[in-house]
Amino acid sequence: MASFKQAQALSGGPLIQARNFAVMTGVNAGISCVMKRLRGKEDVESSMVAAFGSGAMFSLVSGMGGTNQAANAVTSGLFFALIQGGLFKLGQKFSAPPAEDVCYVKTRSMLSNLGLQNYEKNFKKGFALRDVRIPPGPRLLILDHIHRDPEIREKRASWK
Numbered sequence: 001m002a003s004f005k006q007a008q009a010l011s012g013g014p015l016i017q018a019r020n021f022a023v024m025t026g027v028n029a030g031i032s033c034v035m036k037r038l039r040g041k042e043d044v045e046s047s048m049v050a051a052f053g054s055g056a057m058f059s060l061v062s063g064m065g066g067t068n069q070a071a072n073a074v075t076s077g078l079f080f081a082l083i084q085g086g087l088f089k090l091g092q093k094f095s096a097p098p099a100e101d102v103c104y105v106k107t108r109s110m111l112s113n114l115g116l117q118n119y120e121k122n123f124k125k126g127f128a129l130r131d132v133r134i135p136p137g138p139r140l141l142i143l144d145h146i147h148r149d150p151e152i153r154e155k156r157a158s159w160k
Contacts, residue, residue, distance in 0.1 A: 055080025
């Protein structure tokens with residue numbers, strides 16, 4: 001009898017499936033809102049708590065678990081939470097903004113300080129001053145700035 005109810009919960013008619021999905025998503029959204037409000041942030045722990053709640057409610061509403069519904073609700077909640085935690089972390093990994101190149105940030109700052117920010121896009125294209133098509137006057141200003149910068153001088157001395 002229990003396996004029949006489990007099969008019915010997963011493959012029931014459209015109204016049963018809609019009800020189960022509505023309960024699962026409603027509980028998830030509700031718990032997510034409460035957790036975000038309480039903790040002030042949306043993170044993996046909050047996401048997993050919401051998934052646990054929606055998994056447990058799905059189990060209870062769908063009638064899965066037979067006579068031991070409490071144990072099955074906890075098991076389903078844990079399963080949902082683990083899956084959601086993994087998906088949350090995976091999403092964070094792939095949606096993280098790329099780290100900006102420190103050398104490029106320093107170069108952009110140097111060009112701005114010298115009033116040569118209109119050559120910034122040239123630096124994105126090349127690696128050497130002659131490769132980025134900067135005229136001789138601004139190129140000499142840049143080379144003089146590099147020569148006078150103590151941090152760059154220290155780095156150049158360590159390369160030799």
